Amino acid sequence: MGVTVYHADLREAQADPALAALLGRSPVSAPFDRLEWLALLAEHCLPGSTCKLAIAREGDALAVLPFCEGPGGAAPLGTWYSFFVRPLASDPAKAPTLLEALARSLAPTGAVQLAPMPEAEAASLAKAFRAAGWIGVAEPCDTNHILSLAGRSFAEYWAARPGQLRETVRRKTARGKVSLRIETVFGEADWAAYEAIYAKSWKPQEGNPAFLRAFAKAESAAGALRMGVAEIDGQPVAAQFWTVEGGTAWIHKLAHDEAHRAHSPGTLLTAALFRHVIDEDDVHTVDFGTGDDPYKRDWMEAQRPRYALRFYRPAAVGHWPALARLAARRMLRPRAGDALVSPQAAG
Numbered sequence: 001m002g003v004t005v006y007h008a009d010l011r012e013a014q015a016d017p018a019l020a021a022l023l024g025r026s027p028v029s030a031p032f033d034r035l036e037w038l039a040l041l042a043e044h045c046l047p048g049s050t051c052k053l054a055i056a057r058e059g060d061a062l063a064v065l066p067f068c069e070g071p072g073g074a075a076p077l078g079t080w081y082s083f084f085v086r087p088l089a090s091d092p093a094k095a096p097t098l099l100e101a102l103a104r105s106l107a108p109t110g111a112v113q114l115a116p117m118p119e120a121e122a123a124s125l126a127k128a129f130r131a132a133g134w135i136g137v138a139e140p141c142d143t144n145h146i147l148s149l150a151g152r153s154f155a156e157y158w159a160a161r162p163g164q165l166r167e168t169v170r171r172k173t174a175r176g177k178v179s180l181r182i183e184t185v186f187g188e189a190d191w192a193a194y195e196a197i198y199a200k201s202w203k204p205q206e207g208n209p210a211f212l213r214a215f216a217k218a219e220s221a222a223g224a225l226r227m228g229v230a231e232i233d234g235q236p237v238a239a240q241f242w243t244v245e246g247g248t249a250w251i252h253k254l255a256h257d258e259a260h261r262a263h264s265p266g267t268l269l270t271a272a273l274f275r276h277v278i279d280e281d282d283v284h285t286v287d288f289g290t291g292d293d294p295y296k297r298d299w300m301e302a303q304r305p306r307y308a309l310r311f312y313r314p315a316a317v318g319h320w321p322a323l324a325r326l327a328a329r330r331m332l333r334p335r336a337g338d339a340l341v342s343p344q345a346a347g
Contacts, residue, residue, distance in 0.1 A: 003101045007053065007055070014035060019035070027246060028247070030245065030246055031243060040211055044214065045079045045081070049069075049070060051066070051067075054067060056098040056099075061091035061098060063087060063095060067106070072111060074111070076114045087121060099127075100132050102128065103125070103132035107134075111310075112309065113310050115142075116307065117138075118144075126309060129309070134314075135311065137310055138309045140308075143290065143306065144306055147285065149278060149283065149286070151284075154278040165299075169271050172263060178231070180228065180268060183228075184227070190239070191213060191227075194236075196236070197236060197255050201256055224244050225242075228273045229269075230256070232263060238256035240266075244277060247283055249273075249287070251286065254266060254270065270299065
């Protein structure tokens, strides 16, 4: 049985039961793979882009690669809100054949740039592009901080945190100045408080608040929202937006009012949310997203790279300068640990 390959827009995908299942919420799903997430991104963050799904089928097996098509080629169907982008396949045994078919189907774009991508998917997709005649690299572009709990309770996890962090939480809790609450249902007042606190924090201006609000409401409806609020004298001074899905707690946003930094409301709120997702939600992993911020190391225990894929069709003359730069970098790059970054097409 041969492989069938086609490209579909997001509306077409919603009407396909097999696609809806692969890109739906499940006991092992992640927010950034779901069709609902992709549709929200397309609507709020990528309104001028042509957002598509490259789809390959062989019998009941299915593989999907979301992407945005533009003048520069294929780009990720993702933004700064996406912890990762990646292809999905329903049958691991058939995934290599299906991914290679997807890579061939993208040949008319001339160039593909996808990031940030987990290492395993980056390696598989890079291999597929090379087998399909593309030339390019897959190389580290960012860092993802995670915590794997391995069955530990919050008390066991907390005992392994740095002493200074534990002492800060102990002292500031004992003072009783900050009150904490964790909500699982979207509230207009809480979200307004989050937006006001974010505006007062050290964070850059929010890229697309309408998207984030729509996502929070959808997660609330699904029972996945974990919204933490810290208050002093009844006034919100810190807020955090987490979700829980597929056994993982995803830390999307956190902010505190700098005027109340001496009371460490953000730190106390983070500790309370860790306690909640570990002991009440029974997650096995906590994911702090991308970015190698030093403070994440106090809370997390492992780091893993995220990869950027940049591949070009040799016949696309407009991309020859980029190919020449890749070849030059390859000549200068040390050979050790270079498995993912080969710009040569597989034979």
